[in-house]
Amino acid sequence: xxxxxxxxxxxxxxxxxxxxxxxxxxxxxxxxxxxxxxxxxxxxxxxxxxxxxxxxxxxxxxxxxxxxxxxxxxxxxxxxxxxxxxxxxxxxxxxxxxxxxxxxxxxxxxxxxxxxxxxxxxxxxxxxxxxxxxxxxxxxxxxxxxxxxxxxxxxxxxxxxxxxxxxxxxxxxxxxxxxxxxxxxxxxxxxxxxxxxxxxxxxxxxxxxxxxxxxxxxxxxxxxxxxxxxxxxxxxxxxxxxxxxxxxxxxxxxxxxxx
Numbered sequence: 001x002x003x004x005x006x007x008x009x010x011x012x013x014x015x016x017x018x019x020x021x022x023x024x025x026x027x028x029x030x031x032x033x034x035x036x037x038x039x040x041x042x043x044x045x046x047x048x049x050x051x052x053x054x055x056x057x058x059x060x061x062x063x064x065x066x067x068x069x070x071x072x073x074x075x076x077x078x079x080x081x082x083x084x085x086x087x088x089x090x091x092x093x094x095x096x097x098x099x100x101x102x103x104x105x106x107x108x109x110x111x112x113x114x115x116x117x118x119x120x121x122x123x124x125x126x127x128x129x130x131x132x133x134x135x136x137x138x139x140x141x142x143x144x145x146x147x148x149x150x151x152x153x154x155x156x157x158x159x160x161x162x163x164x165x166x167x168x169x170x171x172x173x174x175x176x177x178x179x180x181x182x183x184x185x186x187x188x189x190x191x192x193x194x195x196x197x198x199x200x201x202x203x204x205x206x207x208x209x210x211x212x213x214x215x216x217x218x219x220x221x222x223x224x225x226x227x228x229x230x231x232x233x234x235x236x237x238x239x240x241x242x243x244x245x246x247x248x249x250x251x252x253x254x255x256x257x258x259x
Contacts, residue, residue, distance in 0.1 A: 001192065003074040003112070005046040005250055006034050009064045010079035013118075014051035015246065018169035019177040025246065029175070030077060032184035036193060037075075038253040046250030048073070052243050056083045057095060061102050064245075069109055071250050076106050077114035077187075081142075085134040092134045096141030103145050113151040114187060115142050119162035121173060154186050161202045178202075 008014045008030035016028020034047035048071060050064040060080045068076055080102075084095050106113050117139040122132040139157050146153035156162060159182070167179035175183065181199035188195040 002040050003037055004041050004044060005071065005073040006030075006037055006048075006075045006077070007068045007071055007073040007250070008034075008047075008049040008051055008077045009060055009068055010051040010077070011055045011060065011083055012051070012053035012174055013079050013082060013116075014049065014077065015053050016049075016051075016180060017053055017174045018171075019175070019180040027177075027180070029180040029183035029187065032181065032199075033077075033187050033191075035253050036184075036188055036195070040193065043252060045253060046071075046073075047247060047253050048245075048250045049247040050245045051079075052245055054083060054243075055080075056087075057081050057098060061098070065102055065105065067248070069105065072109070073111055073250070075114070076111045077116075078102065078106070079116045079118075081138045082118060085131055085138055090134070092137040093141075095138060096145070099142065100145055103149050103151060107149045107151065113146075113149065114190075115146045115151050115153050117143055117153060117155045117157045119156040119159065119167075121168070152187075152190050154183070154190055156183065156186065159186070164202050164205055166203060 014028065014030050016026035016031060019027045019029075021027050030049055030051070031047075034045075034049075038045040038047070048068075050067060052063075055063070057080045060078075081095055081099065084090055085092065103113060103115070118135060120132075120135070122135065143153050143155070145151065161167065161182060162179070167176060167182060168174070169176050169179075181196075182202070185195045185197075185199040
């Protein structure tokens with residue numbers, strides 16, 4: 001199937017954090033998917049990316065859903081809820097309940113929809129006993145919505161390659177450039193589109209880090225990434241507060257993005 005327009009909705013996962021172009025702007029898996037789809041669709045292909053880091057589900061619905069529907073895209077990706085499960089207090093079952101109307105409206109508009117079961121990041125983060133069960137409920141709920149509404153579901157959780165540290169940025173929460181390419185490969189494979197097999201290659205798992213060195217790395221991570229995150233949230237600040245969508249309207253994919 002050939003899609004002629006693609007809109008990506010979501011948060012930092014879809015914005016493309018930690019996968020920079022040479023000019024410092026971000027690429028990410030959605031740009032890679034759009035560039036591949038544009039090859040098949042030709043010069044009339046349009047791509048918009050409304051994702052903004054730090055957004056929770058309700059913000060994505062309020063700020064991105066109507067704008068997406070107004071563009072009448074053939075294909076829409078929705079990745080949301082990851083920031084919600086990190087909140088100190090939340091109801092994951094209610095989160096899935098609030099997710100459903102968005103998927104329903106997108107499918108009723110005639111768009112094909114891409115949903116995600118997120119990869120497991122809990123091994124690298126504190127509070128695994130809290131975050132893990134929440135993430136499982138979100139993943140299972142989204143998979144059920146995908147089946148109910150006939151959406152494409154990208155099962156990153158089932159891919160053990162995401163246990164490899166090279167799939168993640170130094171903050172241990174966002175994908176690395178290699179992680180974004182692997183996600184793009186999964187999306188294109190599920191869509192039935194050819195993919196660069198290099199994107200799916202994973203190096204051998206490194207040897208376990210000696211205990212003392214690992215604890216030192218944990219302390220540096222807590223200082224450089226965890227503590228600033230806590231400070232922002234104690235102040236009620238979002239990392240995306242001053243950020244605007246990088247591609248707010250459908251536009252052609254540039255030669256730089258295809259290269």
